[in-house]
Amino acid sequence: MEKYIDVIKQTLELSETGLEGLQHMQAQIEEGFFEQSLTLFTDVLAAHFEIEKSVALFSENLPENKLSVISQQLNEAAVELAETYEKGERSALGDVLGIKVIPQYTEWKEELYRCLHPYVVA
Template sequence: MTKKERIENMTKIMTEDEMVVINNTIELMKTMEEGIDYVNKKFNELKVEETINMLIDLTEAFTTIEGAVSPLIVKFEENEIESKNEELKSALEILLKDLEQTNGKKAIDIMKLHLIPKFDAWKEEMTRVLKPYIVS
């Protein structure tokens, strides 16, 4: 079976609405990556207060993706989406807690050591799993 035939078979098991969810998820992940880059830049410029709204938006985007993709996980090939979701959620919580308690004194380290690596691993897994369903 060719790659094209395999993809056609996979898309047949997804409803049109599910395909929309997958495409929207890919787009929202790109937007999240831009947001993380923005937050990281602002932390490095020591402009912590300028990150709050973006971090709220990032958390809401992640929650939206998690909720939308969760019902589809059983249809995907073997994956680590749920564990990557938990790891990213934890990293976001660590950063938000630091901002609340210390006004972001450890934010640069948390971004570098926790959030960015967890986001990258999450995005890589999501892309690996979702990419076969994207019709170009």
């Protein structure tokens, strides 16, 4: 795992940035900046995809975890948010983001941290 230390550090940093992005999206939605929040959502999805690609490089070396299950749940919440954008249901965006996407992302990020952080401090 030593050869992946830089990737692990960047992965953990990017996961934190993704959460910050989702929180900023929530503020944008509350302020009525729906189009800008959609652009940010696209960026967060791209970051999540890149993190999953990175983790796949060394996933067999990780301790037992629930990353794939939580990630699937996060993907389902993200699809629901995307569908809400597509339908133009602006009043529901904040709820889907705040009740489903952010909590699911937070759970995924915490599991990711639990699995990867020991390699950074070792």
